[in-house]
Amino acid sequence: MGAHLDAASGVALHPIAREAMLAAYDDGWADPDRLYGSARRARVLLDAARSAVAEVIGARPDEVSFAANGTQALHAAVLGTVAGNRGSAAHLVHSTVEHSAVLHAAQAHAASGGAVSAVGVDALARVDVEAFAAAVAAAAGPAVAALQAANHEVGTRQPLDAAAAAMPGVPLVVDATQTLAHDAVPGPWSVLAADARTWGGPTVGVLAVRTGTRWRSPYPADDREAGRIPGVPNLPAIVGAAAALRAVEVGRDVEAVRCAQLVDRIRAEVQRTVPDVEVLGDPVDRLPHLVTFSCLYVDGEALLGALDRRGFAVSSGSSCTSSTLEPSHVLVAMGALTSGNIRVSLHHGVGSADVDEFLTVLPGAVAEVRARLGADGL
Amino acid sequence: MITLDCRGRRCPLPILELARHIADVDVGDTVVVEADDPAARPDVQAWCRMRGHTYVGEAPAPDGTPGFTVRREH
Numbered sequence: 110m111g112a113h114l115d116a117a118s119g120v121a122l123h124p125i126a127r128e129a130m131l132a133a134y135d136d137g138w139a140d141p142d143r144l145y146g147s148a149r150r151a152r153v154l155l156d157a158a159r160s161a162v163a164e165v166i167g168a169r170p171d172e173v174s175f176a177a178n179g180t181q182a183l184h185a186a187v188l189g190t191v192a193g194n195r196g197s198a199a200h201l202v203h204s205t206v207e208h209s210a211v212l213h214a215a216q217a218h219a220a221s222g223g224a225v226s227a228v229g230v231d232a233l234a235r236v237d238v239e240a241f242a243a244a245v246a247a248a249a250g251p252a253v254a255a256l257q258a259a260n261h262e263v264g265t266r267q268p269l270d271a272a273a274a275a276m277p278g279v280p281l282v283v284d285a286t287q288t289l290a291h292d293a294v295p296g297p298w299s300v301l302a303a304d305a306r307t308w309g310g311p312t313v314g315v316l317a318v319r320t321g322t323r324w325r326s327p328y329p330a331d332d333r334e335a336g337r338i339p340g341v342p343n344l345p346a347i348v349g350a351a352a353a354l355r356a357v358e359v360g361r362d363v364e365a366v367r368c369a370q371l372v373d374r375i376r377a378e379v380q381r382t383v384p385d386v387e388v389l390g391d392p393v394d395r396l397p398h399l400v401t402f403s404c405l406y407v408d409g410e411a412l413l414g415a416l417d418r419r420g421f422a423v424s425s426g427s428s429c430t431s432s433t434l435e436p437s438h439v440l441v442a443m444g445a446l447t448s449g450n451i452r453v454s455l456h457h458g459v460g461s462a463d464v465d466e467f468l469t470v471l472p473g474a475v476a477e478v479r480a481r482l483g484a485d486g487l
Numbered sequence: 488m489i490t491l492d493c494r495g496r497r498c499p500l501p502i503l504e505l506a507r508h509i510a511d512v513d514v515g516d517t518v519v520v521e522a523d524d525p526a527a528r529p530d531v532q533a534w535c536r537m538r539g540h541t542y543v544g545e546a547p548a549p550d551g552t553p554g555f556t557v558r559r560e561h
Contacts, residue, residue, distance in 0.1 A: 385537060405537060406499050406506070428526040429497055436498070436526040446533035447526045448499035482499070487506040 111420015112463035116307065116456035117261060117287055117399060118424055123309030125356045126349035130311065133345035140341055142333070151344055158351035162315055165358050166285075166294055166301060174316045174334035175347045179286045179304025180210040182314030185327060185338060186282045186302040187214035189316075190253045191223060193323035194280065200224040200248035203255040204236040204267070205442040208284055211255050212438070224249055233391045234265040234443045242275035254281045258288040258295040262426055262439040262452060263390030264372075264399035266292075273297035280322055289315075290357055290456075291365060291398045300324060308357045309456075310350030313343065360457075368455045369397035371464045375453060376400055378468045383475050389445050398455040401426070403440070404475050406484035407449025415474040416451075421467055426450045449475070488512065490519040494552055498526035502534045505557065509540065512559050520555045521548050531555040 113120070137154040139147035156170070163170040176182040191199045201218050203211055205227045219225045226244040230236050236256065245252045254276060259266040261284075273281055273296075283298035290308035295301070299322040305313040316337060318324045324337075331339035357364075372395075376388050385405035404412065409427025416423055424430075426437025427450045436447035453467070479485060489511055493501040501522040512518055520531055528545070535542040535557055543556035 387533070387537070403533070405534065406503055408497075408499060427498070428524065434497070434525070436529060441529045444529060444532060446537070447529050448502065482503060484499075484503055484506075487503065 110466075111422075112459050112467065113422045114453045114455065114459065114463075114467065115422050115424050116290075116459075117452065117454035119306035120309050120456045120458065122311060122349070123353035123356055126310050126353035129352035130345045130349035133348040137344045137348060141344065142341075154348050155342065155344055158347045161351040161355050163317075165354055166289070166303070166315070166317055168301075168317045169320065171335065172317050172319055174318070174337040175342050175350075176302075176314030176316050176338045177343070178312050179302065179306065179314045181338070182302035182304065182316040183208060183210035183284060183286070184214045184217075185316050186284075186300045187211055187253075187255055188217060188327035189318070189324045189337065190280050190282050190300050190322070191218050192327050193325040194251040194253050197222040198250040199253050200226065200250050201253045201255065202226045202228060202241065202244045202248065204228050204230060204241070204257070206230050206234050206236070206260050206262075206439045207255060207257055208261055208286065209438070211257075211282075211284060215255075230442050232443055232445070234260045234263045234389075234439060235391065236267055236272075238268050238271045238275055241272055245276045245279055252276070252279045254279050255284070256281065257284040259292065259396045260390070260439060261287040262437055263401045263443070263445075264395040265391040266394050266396065269295050269297055280324075287396060287399065289354070291361070291368065292396055305346075305350035305353065308350075308354050310353040311346040313346045313350040315350075357457075364457055365397040371455055371459070371461065372398065372400045372453075375464060375468065379471065382468070382472045386475075387446050389440070389443065399452065400454075401450065401452045403446035404449030404451070404479075405446065406482060406487060407475060407478050408482060409448060409450050411478045411481065412449055412451060412474060415477055416470070419470045419474060421470070424452045424454075426452065449478075488517045488519065490521060490554070493520055493522040493524070493527065496522065497524050498530050501527045502530050505531065505534060506538070509538075509557070509559050514559050514561060517543060517556050517558045520557065521552050522555065523552050527555065528553065531557065
């Protein structure tokens with residue numbers, strides 16, 4: 110009964126990751142930078158993990174560093190690229206639907222006197238390449254661009270290739286946190302950030318910086334992780350993250366087709382069986398595993414509760430479900446209904462029968478919440 | 488024109504109020520929703536789109552609370 114339908118927030122630890130981590134706790138506990146036997150064994154494990162991740166994302170091993178988590182990777186990606194491009198003289202251009210970690214990094218840049226431009230999106234949450242390139246061309250100082258590979262709330266892919274082609278030579282920071290576990294690895298990036306929790310790893314972030322990119326650590330000086338992320342790396346977690354990524358990558362294309370078909374079914378059935386609903390995001394050019402919809406006259410928090418009681422874990426961009434009581438900035442930027450918002454994100458542990466069951470219980474859950482608000486017949 | 492005081496009421500209550508009272512005005516007349524919930528702005532506009540009414544625009548009430556004007560179309 111029920112299922113975890115919130116892969117975008119993280120999935121359970123992959124069994125291969127658990128196995129690799131247990132071995133690394135025994136054999137990789139030492140500081141990999143020291144010069145004795147146990148340290149050399151830890152170094153071998155760390156190098157192997159780095160090479161594995163580099164191979165999957167199409168990078169050189171020395172371009173890959175590990176961060177504490179996806180948020181730290183995004184902060185370092187944005188602020189390090191800004192720092193490498195004359196710091197507060199740099200002009201950061203990003204879309205209005207970036208992850209909040211990117212927006213918070215942009216706020217930090219603005220607070221230190223840097224220029225920031227936010228480029229709007231259409232009703233599908235897709236950024237306009239011409240508007241984005243125009244904002245970059247209008248930059249007062251060195252331009253830094255930040256654009257997600259795909260939107261984390263509604264799944265719409267961003268036109269990364271076109272954007273990169275429209276602004277040659279401009280460092281491009283790509284948030285791949287929702288992409289790497291489920292979709293083709295984004296092609297053009299100068300700096301890339303990813304989150305191992307999305308592919309069944311433990312809490313580890315990936316920061317990759319292409320050779321030749323002007324990037325400087327935004328932190329106090331430290332020589333770990335090529336000087337990019339300070340402190341001794343969490344080796345067992347990194348080993349687990351790399352093992353899980355390799356395991357997931359083997360079946361990713363097949364899994365993407367399976368998830369995309371399930372999402373197609375969810376999009377069609379929600380539209381058919383739930384009255385007064387808006388299914389959001391691009392129906393075709395999107396992440397394979399993620400779908401979001403908003404229900405009129407529905408309290409998002411109450412709907413999360415009604416689904417939780419039926420065994421289904423989903424997330425919501427409605428204001429009542431956020432700690433700040435603000436609606437999702439993504440939904441606002443799209444001009445979408447923010448109330449009664451539900452994001453469903455699938456993973457390898459979700460089968461066709463789970464989706465069928467979710468689609469069976471959803472109309473009743475929505476009706477229950479609407480009845481409680483006295484919304485019947487409106 | 489009528490004005491709905493939705494101060495202190497969290498979404499989706501402001502658009503529920505709007506739905507309950509849109510028929511209180513004649514077709515072509517307007518309803519103003521005064522609401523301080525930040526979700527009211529996108530949600531009133533989305534409601535208009537879904538229900539076939541016109542979102543006229545936003546102007547603050549004397550106390551600074553945003554007021555969203557909707558014109559009844561049917």
